[in-house]
Amino acid sequence: MTFEFLLAFAMLVVASFGHLGMWIALYNRINATGLKRTTIKRIEKAIVLACGIIPLLLLLIELNQHGLVGVLAGLFGGASAWSWLTIAYSVLAGLLGIVLAPFWIMDRPHFAIARDRYQVTSAEDLNPLKETVKNRRLYLRGRSFRKMSKLPGNQIVSLQRNCKRLKFKNLPNDIEGLRIAHLSDIHLTGQLSNAFYRLATDWIAEQRPDMIILSGDILDNEQSLHQIQPVFDGLNAPLGMYFVLGNHDRRLTDPTMVCRKLCELGWVDLGKEQAMRQHQQTTLRLIGNEQPWFQRNPSPYKFEPGRTSPGNEWTIGVSHSPDQFAWGIENRCQLMLCGHTHGGQIRLPIVGPIVAPSWYGTRYASGVFEKNETLMHVSRGLSGVHPFRWGCLPEVSVLELALL
Ligand SMILES: [Fe+2]
Missing domain, CATH: 1.10.3410 (putative deoxyguanosinetriphosphate triphosphohydrolase fold)
Structure with a gap:
């Protein structure tokens, strides 16, 4: 040589x-x-x-x-x-x-994740296609997903239902233990049946969270609009259910159709309006961000100049893309919930994800990240339009607020 x-x-x-x-x-x-x-x-x-x-x-x-x-x-x-x-x-x-x-x-997520700020308290991995051949017919509707689901290791019909404890300094006593269900990127396309989505929504209902948040990419086409009602039917939470739209919702000729359907089921459209909920002595503020795809711009909550985060107010920001982390920090969100990157969709052993639609590449592909006072949870999402996922289980989470 x-x-x-x-x-x-x-x-x-x-x-x-x-x-x-x-x-x-x-x-x-x-x-x-x-x-x-x-x-x-x-x-x-x-x-x-x-x-x-x-x-x-x-x-x-x-x-x-x-x-x-x-x-x-x-x-x-x-x-x-x-x-x-x-x-x-x-x-x-x-x-x-x-x-x-x-x-x-x-920029590897491995180095960016705030490991000391969260703990996975339970995780249940489902692979319904392994259980019985009948499940292929039950969960898969579209031809491309049906074909591709046969590829070894493809996780498009798998699901992780997990509970995570997120830790905060100065968490008001009365919201310690509050539980927020986080769903993202459900991508109703007609490829997966309602039964698949119900694996996530039925579990959320069983968990009885205090609040439910959906961080965008709900629908990809008008033909799937009818799935919204059966997928979300029966969901409820004492402190409300909130959503923002994602880039895929822009594929509809009129994306407000999704908003109307969800609002009919009791969801609050954070792309349109801020929300405030009183929980004992704490005021929970919820603000949404759909940039850069929608410019609906609900007036963002701003602290008065010179005022620091008050003890009895707690802000949750919901953005489809984790690229809006700076917006969350600027608006003093203690918690931000995002999706969009699907965890990278394919994760190679050791290397991790390679592709993620973000200005930060794969840095915020999924996980928990911190900057200043803001903790950001990026979900791997439930589905997508690409008929493959490897090493990157779809997820639905229940996040419990805890004191650091
Ligand atoms: Fe998505």
Whole structure:
């Protein structure tokens, strides 16, 4: 093994990392914007094409110039040399890879998660397709999900029902132990049956939480509007049920149809109005954020200048995207509930998620994060439009407020 070979091989690895990193980073950020869906889809296609075509094109140029033996000889430091185009792109991608690598490593959710601020107190993993063949017919409706659910390890019809204890400093005594059910990204598309969603909503009803929050991506098409009533029927909570819309709800010609349906069932539309609930001596304020997809802008609650967070008020912010963390901090939310990133949808062993539609890449893919006074819970969500999930169980959570 020559020094030239090691050098060429190392360059190829770094260049490949830079190449993939650059296009994936761009893919994640494009999907975090509020651009029109058609524009995003066009850019996505261009990114996927560029990502696949560039290396293929360079390989074809090399094969054309040097033949297969020449290319292999070039890799092994033989007589043949790479063309200037391959060298230029490899150096560019390699340099970018070297620059991106530390940021990518620092942004791993593994390092960002606030481990001392929460504890999973129970987690029940369901895999109904393993139980009986009948369940395939019971839970799957659409052809693409039905086909893809047969892929080994695909978790689209799995579910984790978990309880987490979130810990806060200065938590008012009277809300210690308060339980909030958090649902996100249910994506009613017609692919999964109501029976699947009821695995989550029936469990919430059994848990009897004090409050229920749904953080967006409720519906993907008008044809699935009829699923809202049977999926959410019977849910109730003494301190109310609240929702915001997500980017997928924008696919409807009139997204307010979803709002009207949910409001008929007793949900409060936080994209339209703030809410205040009195719980013993504490005033719970609930504020919503649907940026960058909806500009409904309910007037955000602001503290008076110079006033710090008062002891008897507690603010919960609900945003579809965790990219609004800064908004939650600015509005002094003690708790923020988000979804959108689906936990990355695919999680590789050790590496974790690679793709997440966020300005922060996969940093806030799912979990509990803290900054200043704000604790943010990002749910992996219940479903999605892509018919695959690996190493990333769909989830529904009940969050219990506790003192740190
Ligand atoms: Fe979603």
